[in-house]
Amino acid sequence: MTSLAQKIAGALRLGRRRAPASRRPQTTGSWSREAVLERVAPLPLRDRFLPEFDPDYYRALYPDLSQLDDEALERHYHEAGRAEGRVASPLAARGYFVDALQGDERSLELGAFHRPLMRGAHTKHFDVLPRAQLVERAKAIGEKPEGIPEIDFVSPSGDLAVVDEPFDMIVSSHVIEHQPNLVAHLAHVERILDKGGVYAMIVPDCRFCFDHFIPPSTLGQVIEAHHQNPKVHTLRSVVEMRALTTHNDAARHWKGDHGTLDHTVARTRNAIREWEQSKGSYIDVHAWRFTPDSFAQIITTLNGLGMTGLTPYRIYPTPYLVSEFCAVLGKDS
Incomplete structure (x- = not known):
């Protein structure tokens, strides 16, 4: 036997x-x-x-x-x-x-641009620009604008404080890693979620995307950012994104081919110049890098510290040859 x-x-x-x-x-x-x-x-x-x-x-x-x-x-x-x-x-x-997200619940999708996940009249949308300007932006970068939804809540700084009604579900795809203050973002989500609601998201796995050479974010970095409360991305975030990233081919990363960091000095110099010339305006880069395990650990610890009322409900692993994972945070009643 x-x-x-x-x-x-x-x-x-x-x-x-x-x-x-x-x-x-x-x-x-x-x-x-x-x-x-x-x-x-x-x-x-x-x-x-x-x-x-x-x-x-x-x-x-x-x-x-x-x-x-x-x-x-x-x-x-x-x-x-x-x-x-x-x-x-x-x-x-x-x-x-995405199939599991579709239902009759009151939903708010964040930053969908031209690729919304949600369908139906029960969903509202939040973005940094109204639809007309998003259409112009999509055309300028060669994307099809037909999928861009009507935008119900607009904040040029991405501030969810403009959302003034409750929802059963908040949905985002490749949004949470862009938040300068992760704790503040979670607080806004918690505020507009009804009890028993969920924050469902798709998150890049830093091991299998262009962030590969940058270590996963730490709890200390998250807490420090909350105390510093930046409204735009820090110099560190801009330098990391511009100078330390590599290719974005998930299949290559899974097979051990991560590329190399080339022209790091020049890329760093350009990143510093870009940040200085921005004069405090928003530069769209990643502030945070997660794996499924590191994300679950950070959210669990923030909850234990009383810094968020959200808890990990489902954290699905990253599938083979894929660069992202799916996660659900819950607001318990």
Whole structure:
């Protein structure tokens, strides 16, 4: 009889031997996007965000793990699969996650520009420019403006203080990492969320995007920024974004090809000049860099310190060959 340890060891060996192929999920049948949407659509808001680990889903997606029982699957996931980019919940994938957002709840989407995630009259939109100016901006950079929604709340500085009504759900994609004061941003989200509401977001994983060479943000940096309360990005953020970033090809990053940091002196000099010449105006760069684990840890600690009332509800891992992860913070009643 094969022991549990032997099963896991065999699966680990198989995963290492066939990693590139085995990490590509087989989403068919009862786990197809259409089937999952049909399953979650009738559920209440929070219930639509399925747990991060489902053994049946994990087993169905990866044929090389089909012989493992539930206990062995969970151990494999935590000891190897997660690091390999295997996912154990359909909602780890952007498409499934966006499907789960659609419902009748009062929703506010932040900074969607020309690619909104939300559909329907129940959703309102917040951005730094009114729609007409966003259309001009999209055309100027070669993007199609047809998808730009009407903007209900406008703040050139990105200040959510202009939002004066409650919502069941706040939604954003690649927005939270741009906030100069993360704690203040979370406070505004908490203020306009009804009890039991959620902040659902898609966040870049700094390991697999152009931020690769910049370490994940620390709790200390987040707290320091809150006390300093910058309204625009700091010189450090501008230098990091302009001088220390690399290519943005997620597949290359997953395969260990991170590129190189070239012309760092010149890029740094130009970044300093750009920041000085901005004279306090906003420069759009990343202030924060997260992994799923570091993000969960920072939010949990901020909650424990009383600096936010939001808590991690679902933090899905980053899928193989992808540069972003999906996360849900909850405002508990």
